[in-house]
Amino acid sequence: MPLEDYKRYGRQMILEDFGLPAQLKLRNARVLVIGAGGLGCPALQYLAAAGIGTIGIVDPDEVDVSNLHRQVLHTSLRQGWPKVLSAKAAIESINPAVHVIPHITSLNSTNAFPVISSYDIVLDCTDNPPTRYLISDACVALDKPLVSGAAIRYDGQLCVYNLPLQSGDRGPCYRCLWPTPPRQEEVGTCEEIGVLGTVTGMIGVLQAQTAIQLIVGLGPYAPNEVGVPTLLIYSALASPMFRSLKIRPKRNDCPACGREGGARELVEKGEYVALCGGMREDLEGSGKRKGQGRVGVKELEARRAEVDVLDVRSKEEFSICHLPEAHHVPLNTLLHDPLAQLSPGKDTYVMCKLGNDSQVAARALRDALGSGADRVKDVVGGLRAWSREVDQSFPMY
Amino acid sequence: MEDEKTITVKLVFGGGVEVLFSNKRNQSITIPAQAPASGSHPSRPADLRYLILWMSESLLTDRKELFVDGETVRPGILVLVNDTDWELEGELDYELQKGDEVVFISTLHGG
Ligand SMILES: [Zn+2]
Numbered sequence: 312m313p314l315e316d317y318k319r320y321g322r323q324m325i326l327e328d329f330g331l332p333a334q335l336k337l338r339n340a341r342v343l344v345i346g347a348g349g350l351g352c353p354a355l356q357y358l359a360a361a362g363i364g365t366i367g368i369v370d371p372d373e374v375d376v377s378n379l380h381r382q383v384l385h386t387s388l389r390q391g392w393p394k395v396l397s398a399k400a401a402i403e404s405i406n407p408a409v410h411v412i413p414h415i416t417s418l419n420s421t422n423a424f425p426v427i428s429s430y431d432i433v434l435d436c437t438d439n440p441p442t443r444y445l446i447s448d449a450c451v452a453l454d455k456p457l458v459s460g461a462a463i464r465y466d467g468q469l470c471v472y473n474l475p476l477q478s479g480d481r482g483p484c485y486r487c488l489w490p491t492p493p494r495q496e497e498v499g500t501c502e503e504i505g506v507l508g509t510v511t512g513m514i515g516v517l518q519a520q521t522a523i524q525l526i527v528g529l530g531p532y533a534p535n536e537v538g539v540p541t542l543l544i545y546s547a548l549a550s551p552m553f554r555s556l557k558i559r560p561k562r563n564d565c566p567a568c569g570r571e572g573g574a575r576e577l578v579e580k581g582e583y584v585a586l587c588g589g590m591r592e593d594l595e596g597s598g599k600r601k602g603q604g605r606v607g608v609k610e611l612e613a614r615r616a617e618v619d620v621l622d623v624r625s626k627e628e629f630s631i632c633h634l635p636e637a638h639h640v641p642l643n644t645l646l647h648d649p650l651a652q653l654s655p656g657k658d659t660y661v662m663c664k665l666g667n668d669s670q671v672a673a674r675a676l677r678d679a680l681g682s683g684a685d686r687v688k689d690v691v692g693g694l695r696a697w698s699r700e701v702d703q704s705f706p707m708y
Numbered sequence: 709m710e711d712e713k714t715i716t717v718k719l720v721f722g723g724g725v726e727v728l729f730s731n732k733r734n735q736s737i738t739i740p741a742q743a744p745a746s747g748s749h750p751s752r753p754a755d756l757r758y759l760i761l762w763m764s765e766s767l768l769t770d771r772k773e774l775f776v777d778g779e780t781v782r783p784g785i786l787v788l789v790n791d792t793d794w795e796l797e798g799e800l801d802y803e804l805q806k807g808d809e810v811v812f813i814s815t816l817h818g819g
Contacts, residue, residue, distance in 0.1 A: 346819055348819050349819050350819040351819070436819050438819040439817055461815070461816035461817055461818060462816060463818035464724070466723050466724070468816050489786075489815050491783035491784070492783065492784065493783050493784025493814070494783070494784075497782070497784060497814075498817055499818070500817075511818075511819065542786075548733070549722065549733050554791065555791070556791050556792070556793065556811070557791060557792045557793060557796070558793045559795040
């Protein structure tokens with residue numbers, strides 16, 4: 312080991328059960344981080360600082376300003392860079408000795424095996440169900456432990472799937488615990504329902520820590536430990552914030568890990584998008600679709616003084632920005648009693664951020680009105696279209 | 709309020725399931741100790757099958773399909789009894805004990 316590294320890693324090497332052997336294990340380790348976003352950034356930062364020898368990073372996306380509150384390796388100056396290269400630059404300034412292998416691509420059923428096979432441990436730092444099932448199946452087929460993190464809103468989860476056990480067997484895989492994907496409309500994204508940066512940070516750092524413990528063999532992953540599969544759940548709003556839950560062993564009827572060759576077949580079939588309910592709808596696109604009873608932002612601009620503008624976003628979103636004349640009724644309140652929200656004698660224009668919830672609200676109002684329903688319109692493209700086509704100084708989030 | 713005819717258990721929600729239950733992450737509830745017959749199931753001591761039915765009838769107002777699917781919870785919700793996966797405890801047939809803590813969490817995907 313280079314002389315400087317004794318100083319660099321001294322304060323972790325002197326830890327009980329660490330020493331030079333553990334540091335050399337980290338240097339010889341090859342860790343793959345899939346996703347260089349809210350979970351991947353903090354995970355990569357700590358893996359690099361701890362001296363992991365080789366780190367692969369997979370991500371197809373580019374650095375975007377709307378991600379910088381949680382994707383802490385990326386910078387304002389690197390907007391538009393591939394995230395993988397931005398993360399590589401950050402890692403090299405933290406610890407130039409780390410060998411970073413960039414994979415500027417999404418993981419798919421064609422590249423999963425060649426990309427994953429040369430690494431020892433995989434971190435799932437992605438943000439969507441199809442990729443999560445694919446990564447799990449590929450890790451089962453290639454016999455790699457999978458350190459899986461997830462976070463949204465104020466909540467996070469951490470689990471090691473396919474964990475090697477003392478018995479020689481493996482712990483459950485992602486499919487063992489979550490055999491059926493949730494319906495698509497039940498899967499919120501960070502863009503739609505939000506996420507606090509420190510929450511992805513907590514989970515990403517824990518993923519890095521778990522990877523280090525697996526490589527070195529520390530704590531529950533020490534060679535003399537039995538290994539009990541657990542799911543750690545975290546919520547910034549709960550008390551206590553952390554709970555460690557004991558989960559099932561692998562299922563004998565699991566299509567991936569329950570029979571020899573099952574996982575490989577699943578990866579090769581590659582039906583992950585279909586498994587999770589098909590392609591996710593593009594909300595910006597669907598909000599802009601033309602339809603009966605819809606008006607454009609230009610018409611809203613022309614008639615804004617004479618119509619009643621109903622904004623159906625959440626109170627938090629309304630607090631960020633709204634038209635001064637808008638009258639706020641959250642969607643759920645409106646659906647509960649549609650007629651209570653109508654002003655007599657005026658046309659009503661319903662709006663939201665992108666033009667999807669406003670369609671739901673307008674439909675409910677028209678159904679409740681019966682005759683005279685055509686006095687209710689909703690605004691195509693919502694406030695995003697307003698900020699693009701009418702008032703470029705209107706804040707968009 | 710608890711006597712031999714009722715049983716009190718603690719409910720914990722997380723991962724977004726709490727949104728269906730008025731955003732309360734912790735609740736203590738008291739239910740009949742004996743579950744009435746339902747479907748093909750005879751009257752029996754309260755079990756998780758009965759708890760889920762009771763919750764969907766007594767605690768959920770609308771959008772029940774976001775919590776239940778038939779007699780069980782919808783895909784993507786994991787149930788744990790006293791910090792242990794319900795699959796290790798008999799799932800729907802697990803017989804509730806006084807003071808049990810039942811956790812309902814939803815799988816998360818974001819990152
Ligand atoms: Zn499995």
